Amino acid sequence: MSSRKFFVGGNWKMNGSKGELDNLVNLLAKNSSETEVVVAPPFVFLDYLHNKKTNFGNNITNYIIFFIALSGQNCYKESKGAFTGEISPKMLKDVGADWVILGHSERRHVFGEKDDLIADKVAFALKEGLSVIFCIGEKIEERENNLTEKICFGQLGAIKDKIKDWSKIVVAYEPVWAIGTGKTATPEQAQEIHQALRKWLHDNISQDASNKTRILYGGSVTGANCKELAAKADIDGFLVGGASLKPEFANIVNSKN
Numbered sequence: 001m002s003s004r005k006f007f008v009g010g011n012w013k014m015n016g017s018k019g020e021l022d023n024l025v026n027l028l029a030k031n032s033s034e035t036e037v038v039v040a041p042p043f044v045f046l047d048y049l050h051n052k053k054t055n056f057g058n059n060i061t062n063y064i065i066f067f068i069a070l071s072g073q074n075c076y077k078e079s080k081g082a083f084t085g086e087i088s089p090k091m092l093k094d095v096g097a098d099w100v101i102l103g104h105s106e107r108r109h110v111f112g113e114k115d116d117l118i119a120d121k122v123a124f125a126l127k128e129g130l131s132v133i134f135c136i137g138e139k140i141e142e143r144e145n146n147l148t149e150k151i152c153f154g155q156l157g158a159i160k161d162k163i164k165d166w167s168k169i170v171v172a173y174e175p176v177w178a179i180g181t182g183k184t185a186t187p188e189q190a191q192e193i194h195q196a197l198r199k200w201l202h203d204n205i206s207q208d209a210s211n212k213t214r215i216l217y218g219g220s221v222t223g224a225n226c227k228e229l230a231a232k233a234d235i236d237g238f239l240v241g242g243a244s245l246k247p248e249f250a251n252i253v254n255s256k257n
Contacts (some may be wrong), residue, residue, distance in 0.1 A: 004214050005257040007237035010039040033254045038099050040071035050096025071099035077120040089128035094255030103135040106174045115158035123162040125175030131168040135165050140177035166209040172239040178219030187228045194234035224257035
């Protein structure tokens with residue numbers, strides 16, 4: 001039995017309004033779980049949700065919300081400067097975020113972020129005191145050419161020499177071909193790559209990093225498939241996109257119960 005605490009992240013991407021976010025967090029508040037839950041709303045709503053946390057008063061719903069951590073969806077590698085449209089780790093912390101998602105496939109393949117830039121951002125976010133959900137994953141043509149491990153190991157390798165402490169990193173394996181497509185890796189396929197990633201951590205970082213680093217699965221995770229995925233030995237949780245905006249997200253959070 002793994003001692004790694006089960007972790008579920010909800011990446012709300014460019015979606016939501018204050019009212020919709022209220023509904024989502026109130027839904028989560030009705031569920032008791034030992035799972036570590038982190039939600040990543042659009043930047044403009046981080047302060048709003050942080051204020052709900054810090055002003056919970058005697059309201060039990062808001063009290064439970066207090067235990068849901070907040071994440072940014074991205075940040076830059078500098079603390080300040082002439083970088084129009086960017087957000088710094090310090091700014092994220094100032095509005096209540098403890099985490100940031102970096103290396104997401106949409107940042108890599110829609111906005112063109114390369115491994116070296118992502119590695120710099122990961123290193124700087126950690127230096128500034130944020131924990132990092134670090135995303136890796138292959139595209140469909142790479143999987144069809146049996147390049148899954150090569151791609152994922154390369155993406156991990158890009159941060160290897162810039163990171164000394166892995167205790168504040170959660171790795172999220174998200175096969176690009178399964179994100180928002182309705183397709184998902186079978187539990188066996190997901191376990192196979194998670195096991196390979198854990199071995200990479202053992203061989204390239206340390207036994208301690210291999211034992212303790214949580215490796216999440218992301219890619220069309222739903223309330224219907226989450227329990228079978230969560231039962232696999234090396235799957236330590238999920239990074240959820242579309243389903244994190246729906247009532248079934250509560251089922252995913254409780255999938256390990």
